[in-house]
Amino acid sequence: MFTGLSAFPLTPVKQDGIDEVAFIRLVERLVIAGVDSIGVLGSTGNYAYLSRAERARAAQLAVDHAGTVPVIIGISALRTRDILTLAEDAQAAGAHGVLLAPMSYQALSEDEVYGLYETVSAHLSVPLCVYDNPGTTHFTFTDDLHGRIAALPKVASIKIPGVPETPVAAKERVKRLKAVIPPHVTVGVSGDAMAATGLNAGCDAWYSVIGGLFPATALAITRAAQAGEGIQAQRLSDQLRPLWELFSKHGGSLRVVASAAELLRLVDAPCLPLPLKALEDEDRRMLATVLDELTPS
Template identity: 45%
Template sequence: MTLFHGLSAFPITPADSEGRVDAEALGRVLDRLVAAGVDSVGLLGSTGGYMYLSRAERRRAIDTGGRLAGAIPLIVGVGALRTDAAAALARDARDAGADGLLLAPVSYTPLTEDEVFAHARAVAEAGELPLCLYNNPSTTHFTFTPDLIERLSRLDHVAAVKMPLPADRTIADELDDLRGRVPRDFAIGYSGDWGCTEALLAGADAWFSVLGGILPGPAMQITEVARSGDAEAAMAMDARLAPLWDLFRAFGSLRVVYAMAHEIGLTDALPPRPVLPLSPADSVKVRVALQAIDGVDGPSPVV
């Protein structure tokens, strides 16, 4: 399977209160993904807290990800406020053995389409690896329009887009529109775990998954069944995860996934401040949701 297809699992990056990456804990997280056979790992995505880490600590995380070499393709998030900084991070990822890049147009000042185009082009040229555009307006406050995705898809190295779930149209309609604009080998995937079973059934190339980074077994099962075309079975499996989807929407997936990591014994690391962990009462809700999923009973490498 080619890069940016199938289940791309996005794990947390355990770190201490000063942003020092816990390589041992991250290694445990990554070992589970290898054991489950995910199609790729998205290191230093939003769930991986990339914007809360220094360049040196990002490199420490990528070096830990080197344990995936030859087993699972590694995609590395390289978003940064400045273009030169993002370009340097892209070179770091390439030099450390990454297989692909993920770029969100992070900014303080709202960006224009021309500014994002120039930013993405510079980072793609610096990294010289297949690059996935990260369309994440809830975090970056910038939305990639179909026109901009079309322009960027013609650039060297720009190979995919990671889309949010659409708010005002069906996934199938959005996919049809985008596929009519981009090269045939340009991959279109989705994030927003609660809608990604539908996205896979509609023909999306990838599920960029928070769940896959912490519970790769169930996420892989859904991906395989959805890609086989068995919509009824896939949606039934997805329905079992509804309590988790509700928690993701209510509290934000980052907070929930850290609570999940605590519950299954992977790490006691906390979300990067100023993000606060869930309250004890809300953590109980996470425990109950996990107990409702068959096979989630401890730090098994494949659950």
């Protein structure tokens, strides 16, 4: 489950809650495409903006419409108490695994982060993926901490934020991390612009934002890397450079992906929880041009 392409769809919202019809549509597209797993309620899934009831509903909808595709459900929250409750909801919905980032308002120490994963892993009946996302959590894992956490029960994967740009440095990064974690724990790359480099460097999975919207495109990159066709994987990734540049310009992928989903008429506009807004005016026209130039699945 924690290998290959894990596609993370948007959770589109309306004023009164989740847009269930649109969310189901996005999940079912991933099933048809043949992704290896579906990750819901990650950053692209707007988890931080949703109530417990909305998160539980999204989890249930994803499991109900994913068919035989494993579903990984995000359970991140500020308090350990709430995380344990969300874990119960995810497991009750039928999650095959859960994803946990060390969210914080007050900066967390290494001991606090280790204690979080120690507590949560002890209460789980499904595998856990460690969500290393310093861009939103403002916490930076050390390899030593990853090693300690990876030795806990139920920990099955680490979602790293990216790898160095050069292939040699990327391989060294992945090698160093794998040297301190148990062999059964996989390493998955996020940061879509670095995905091909990460897969070619030895990452076992790609936790993919664009996979949630363009699964065929992301699968082509993943399967090329898995087949040892690293040059082809990188070439396919390079074709998406205009998209990577938009991600960088707008501080991440969420607003761009939400705008793309609106432009492709997969969701109704607006689809982001306020105060977040999709791209507007010239930025939106620029994205439309990029989408026309690419070959979306």
